[in-house]
Amino acid sequence: MRLLVIGGVAAGLSAAARARRLDPGLEIVVLEKGPAISYGACGLPYYVEGRIRRAGELIVYTPEYFRKARNITVRTGARVISIAHPRREAVLENGERVHYDRLVIATGARPRRVDIPGAGQPHVFTLHTLDDAERLKAYLREKQPKRAVVVGAGYIGLEAADALRRNGLAVTLVEQSAHVLHRGDAELTKAVQERLERFRVALCWNARAPEIGSYDLAVLAVGLQPNVEIAVEAGVELGRTGAIRVDERMETNLSGVYAAGDCAEALHLVTGRPAYIPLGTTANKMGRVAGANAAGGRDRFGGVVGTAIVNVFGMGVAITGLSVEQARREGFAPVSARITARSRQSYFGGRPITVELVADSGTRRLLGGSVWGEEGVEGRINVIATALHNRMRVEDIEQLDLAYAPPFATVWDPVLIAAQQLSKMV
Amino acid sequence: MRLLVIGGVAAGLSAAARARRLDPGLEIVVLEKGPAISYGACGLPYYVEGRIRRAGELIVYTPEYFRKARNITVRTGARVISIAHPRREAVLENGERVHYDRLVIATGARPRRVDIPGAGQPHVFTLHTLDDAERLKAYLREKQPKRAVVVGAGYIGLEAADALRRNGLAVTLVEQSAHVLHRGDAELTKAVQERLERFRVALCWNARAPEIGSYDLAVLAVGLQPNVEIAVEAGVELGRTGAIRVDERMETNLSGVYAAGDCAEALHLVTGRPAYIPLGTTANKMGRVAGANAAGGRDRFGGVVGTAIVNVFGMGVAITGLSVEQARREGFAPVSARITARSRQSYFGGRPITVELVADSGTRRLLGGSVWGEEGVEGRINVIATALHNRMRVEDIEQLDLAYAPPFATVWDPVLIAAQQLSKMV
DSSP states (O other): EEEEEESSSSHHHHHHHHHHHHHHTTTEEEEEESSSOBBBBGHHHHHHHHHSSGGGGGGGHHHHHHHHOOEEEEEOOOEEEEEGGGGGGEEETTTTTEEEEEEEEEEOOOEOOOTTTTSSSSEEEEESHHHHHHHHHHHHHHHOEEEEEEESSHHHHHHHHHHHTTTOOOOEEOSSSSSSTTTOOOOHHHHHHHHHHHHEEEEOOOOOOOOOOGSSSHHHHEEEEOOHHHHHTOOOOBBBSSOOOOTTTOOOSSSHHHHHHHTTOOOTTTTEEEOOOHHHHHHHHHHHHHHHHTTTTTOOHHHOOOHHEEEEEEEEEEEHHHHHHHHEEHOOOOEEEEEEEEOOOOOOOOEEEEEEEETTTTTTTEEEEEEEEEESSSHHHHHHHHHHTTBBBBBTTOOOOOOOTTTTOOSSSSHHHHHHHHHHHT | OOOEEOOOOOOHHHHHHHHHHTTTTTTEEEEEESSOOOOOOOGHHHHHOOOOOSSGGOOOOOOHHHHHHHEEESSSOOOOOEEEGGGTEEETTTEEEOOOOOEEOOOOOOEEOOTTTTTTTTTTOOOEEEEEEEHHHHHHHHHHOOEEEEEEEEEHHHHHHOOOHHTOOEEEESSSSSSSTSSHHHHHHHHHHHHHHHHHHHEEESOOOOOOGSSEEEEOOOOEEEEEEEHHHTTBBBBTSSEEEEEEETTTSSEEEEEETTBOOOEBTTTSSEOOOOOOOHHHHHHHHHHHHHHHHHHHOOOOOOOOOEEEETEEEEEEEEEHOOOOOOOOOOOEEEEEEEEGGGGGGGOOOEEEEEEETTEEEEEEEEEEEEEEEHHHHHOOOOOOOTBBBBHHHHTOOOOOOOTTOOOSSSSHHHHHHHHHOO
16 A cells, blocks of 8 residues: 655655554655755745755755655655546656555645746746745855845745845835735734834835846745646646645545645635635644545544734734634624733833734624734734634633733733723624 | 722722723722732732832832722722621721722732741741832841742742842742642653752752741742631632632622632633632733623623743743643543643744643543743743633644744644644543
């Protein structure tokens, strides 16, 4: 019995490792098209920044490790160009055919193309793979560019702007919409904008096509698009998001064929509908579930609430669930409260922290939240995310028994203050 | 219609303020026996430490503020010695009688007496009120003590040991039991012990009666005892913990008489039974509910999960819910997993963080947790506390959509890693 995994980054390797743990006798083969496996893609901006010296430091495990420690065969440079499912074969670029009994598709995603004149020029980069980051870093070193443009104010665009600015470049950030992080959230955007301006990043909102030719360097970061082509050709169905549709066991419409990670959808627990939110955290969780089930286990993946965090020049900016705008589009009747308080007691150096909570005014159910500030952001967004997983109502969030001592918080935690405010409004 | 509140610190003032908000026409009188109201008692150790210069900085609001801004009469130095409930009167020390229609008892707690020879000597202190802290601070300044003993390894004892050590004293910490924080938790105790030893605090476990006479200074911190005497005399019933029994509206057995804060019990959401866990956070929440209901509202207090955090020489130590030992005593069949991971990526200076989760092996329900480390402790314990509020099961905690970016966390948050470990065991 052979489990084949296509893709050797987060989801693929989580699947392989989990399958191995459940079934020591299974033959497991991982095919990775790139030269490296198991790298922390979320760390790429920090390699560009210079905080990480060598890109290789982002690699967590090698193929050798997987072979020796896990008895898993990992092949790099092995690009699958098609899947012949009736014959249970994956076909490689070189014509080689690899048989499988069970298949996990973890083909990931690629940067969305931008329809901008000059997007193919050599000074234009994306920041998705280890290779991308190394090429960009080499360009910085060799060409000493002075003026950069970053296209897209999602989290990768924000991190790229930060990393380039810290390399001394003049940076312009160009966003097609009027908002950061695809939330349609004016206040969140304003907070990020103020931070970017303080660090002298120039901003262009509602800008369709920047003059890429007039910059020394461009980074395109307008989102990801799932790698689904070989799956589709093999008869795997996509969902409404354009990513691979899976059930809660991560199985596709083809029996014995699983999908996980950035190529697949996940159930959004707030909307109750599939969403495409490609993130490493989710990829790992989905991979584990796919691997367990491919090895004959019975795991399920509950879904996501859309939590993310990004560092913008020392300010943490975190989101989870739906913004007011997103909630309205999903048919809720959202109300929100936004407060600014202190991360902890001022005599312990507490810093301002802003918490916004969004709830449905009919049901009083929490729908989402955002948090930003210089410290204590990750803990607060995680409380809100946990509340979303549990479909908590505003009045119950108000009473959460959160930890307090002056070095860590304030007696009313900012999340509780926001819930109190919101409670008056729903 | 007059609302009388006995006690002007956390619970009493929360009650008064909330009642005012709901009923602008209500007459509200607060009687506080001490000289000051509205002070952050949790900050007292940091005044002793010297981080806070003047004890007055801990005072948040003055009686004048309440009178002018809230139209609430606050009297300090007004000690109630009895309650004549049939006549709806509180009797003050000076014989004065104050009528009420509704009553909130927020008489707080006092340090438990220790039956140790010499406990009445002038170099022996407790650390409960602003006055206590000022006397202790004056003693440090005037007598320049060199050797201190702290009796009790609860959070106040730990904070006192830290504060005295930072004042340059040689400190011995003496605990009657074998463990810190009343958890019966050997590993938690070991972690705290190592920290204390690193900062050269001498430790005595299982020690009944330290030789107080042989130290220059002693701080007694063996827990709190609720101030219930005048309530009991008036016919208010106590619960099994010895604190005032209240329903979820914070009403006592006497109609129209509410109790809140350190004098009252709260429902423990994990055990389903009342518990006595006097903390400022809970006092504020109970006070709000008592105040709302005393003003004719319909609020309820859900209960607590027993979350607390303490800073031990730069290490955060946090607990919530039940330890294994406590769970066993409550009739559960606890299993636990404890992992040490990193608070965030090492290239952002991540520090080791330990997370222990406890679950019931029969139901797989989370029962408690503890977290310790130099950073990121408060956020993790709050996620666990939120999970406890929602009676989450281990396999659902594993899949929480927590925030990740390298400056803030690791791709598998330590809480998720602990849940994965525990999941294999329940």
